[in-house]
Amino acid sequence: MxxxxxxxxxxxxxxxxxxxxxxxxxxxxxxxxxxxxxxxxxxxxxxxxxxxxxxxxxxxxxxxKEEDKEENNNLNGTFIINQLSDKVIEQYEARIKELKKVIKDLKRKRDL
The missing domain is CATH 1.10.260.40 (lambda repressor-like DNA-binding domains)
Known part of the structure; x- marks a missing residue:
């Protein structure tokens, strides 16, 4: 080692x-x-x-970590990062959708 x-x-x-x-x-x-x-x-x-x-x-x-494992990990790491990025984007899009609904509800209550 x-x-x-x-x-x-x-x-x-x-x-x-x-x-x-x-x-x-x-x-x-x-x-x-x-x-x-x-x-x-x-x-x-x-x-x-x-x-x-x-x-x-x-x-x-x-x-x-070993070099040859490092190269494989870099490829796997890139794949995992891409997957995580997609997941984060999905989560943010869902949160934006929720916030738009909250804003719409607040505007409706304000106008009552």
């Missing part, structure tokens, strides 16, 4: 164009400590997981 997370951290750091020292400073550890984390020689990443996730703008699940 340490090697897996270390490799993932290295990819994330490079994709953000950050140096080991910059990430180490964010984690408040030395550059050599962070280098050991990236090489998989240390499990101290676990005690810094929240800060790591903030630095790279990911969830803890994203940090520890």
């Amino acid at each position: 340490n090697v897996f997370v270390g490799n993932k951290l290295k990819k994330l750091r490079k994709s953000e164009d950050l140096s080991q020292e910059q990430v180490a400073n964010s984690l408040r550890v030395s550059q050599s400590t962070y280098a050991r984390i990236e090489r998989g020689e240390s499990s101290s990443w676990a005690s810094h997981i929240n800060t790591i996730c903030e630095v790279f703008k990911i969830s803890p699940e994203d940090l520890i």
Whole structure:
């Protein structure tokens, strides 16, 4: 797990164009400590997981899930997001319909 997370951290750091020292400073550890984390020689990443996730703008699940599963999850995630978006739109449309009825009833009562 340490090697897996270390490799993932290295990819994330490079994709953000950050140096080991910059990430180490964010984690408040030395550059050599962070280098050991990236090489998989240390499990101290676990005690810094929240800060790591903030630095790279990911969830803890994203940090520890496998790459090939990640690609499938991205496809599934897109599908789920689309489904959720459609559901939210339906709910808002139903709520708008309800509010229009309330407005109509209020106007009718006002005119009495």
